[in-house]
Amino acid sequence: MVRPIDIARKLNITTSALRHYEAWGIVPPSERKENGYRVYTEEHVAYFECIRALNTGFGMGFVKEIMPLVQEKKFTEVLWLVNEKQAELHKEKEKTEKVIEVLELENPEKVPLNRQKLSYTIGEVAAALEVPTTVLRHWEKEGLIEPKRNQENGYRSYSKQDISKLLIIRTLRKAYFSIEIIREMVKEFDNNNITKAKKVAKDSLIYMDYLVEEQLKGLYYLHKLFEQVKKI
Template sequence: MYKPIEIAKRLGISTSALRHYESWGIVPKAERKENGYRIYTEEHAAYFDCIRAMNAGFGMKLVREIMPLIQERNITDALWRVSEVQAELYEDKKKAEQALKILEQDRIDEVVKPMPKKNWYSIREAAEAIGAANSTLRHWEKEGLIEPERDPENGYRKYTRNDVRKLLVIRTLQNAVYSLDVVKDVLAEMDKHNLAEAIRITRESLVYLDYLVKVQLRGLSYLYQLCAMVEEGKNDYSYLKNSICKNTPF
């Protein structure tokens, strides 16, 4: 049995955070003593540790999706959702590599879908070229990241090849969770034909993705142990404390 303060101290969080996790339904309900104080079991400890480890690599949004599934013994549904997020990370890595190739070598034809040779492209053509939705391009325009020309006759957007180049960089930096101001700064440097800063930040995004995939692996080790405990109906967390889930940095 554990007191809330014992769990909180080990995880480096507040006891109120533990209560939030319980209220969100991502850990089993805790029993209470006669005085109303919560008492956590080995199973709760496994959930809490898994939540913290998974949050670091996958984010709380995913954690809140999969933890109720695990409690319901829908283990495979939870694992497939995690696999989907990992696949998205791999796609982000490929996009970042594509953007870097464009910035360093200006080889846009090699990293986007085939584009006909012409002076300008519609929003549909530009979106298809970078693998984004039309609404995404409109959102970036609203945020002041890109400003395509407009056809004076019908008001339709007209994207140049340089605009498509910018769109690829925007997509990469957005996926690497850079702030809007950072993205604007990089685009401003591109407009000045100073690509050094844009290249530096894009390379940093790849370094960050390499770091993130390792953090995800650590979270998965906790997830594996939690799922094994749930599936086997065990309530012994001692093996986890001495397992591969130790807080060993990569």
């Protein structure tokens, strides 16, 4: 038997946190002494250690989801949920890397257009970016781009700055970012906050590197918990 205060000290948390975990149903119910004090077993210790280890890398919401399954000994189901969660982090990492790639795009001068011109037609831009004119019109309708209009004939007139923005939009769409997210990002570009956006993206990558390490630590304790529960 293990006292709550000893577990709390070991994990650097309060005894009230242990009671919360029990109330949430993510650890098995504890036995009580005649005076009403809780008494925990080595199994409880394994649960508490696992919860604390998983929390950083996966979040308490996910912990609450899988711990009841552990108690039901549905280990394979838990592992697949863990696998899905890790895949989500990997997908987020790829998206963030794509954002950084977009923010560091080469100069639009390298796009195959006549460099002597100051503005370009929708057909010229569509051909250079290899997207249909209908896509450019759709992005305009969604508020992602707003080319000027030729005062004489009303035709769209794209500047080199428009082309820079379209390059970014095209890359983000290929990375399956939603129109809503792209719209917010484009606002940052319009406000000349590209440097800030790049820093946020790079900081996010650093944090994801930290998370994947914490997830590995959590999985070590999850394996230990599995072994403990299998004994019962």
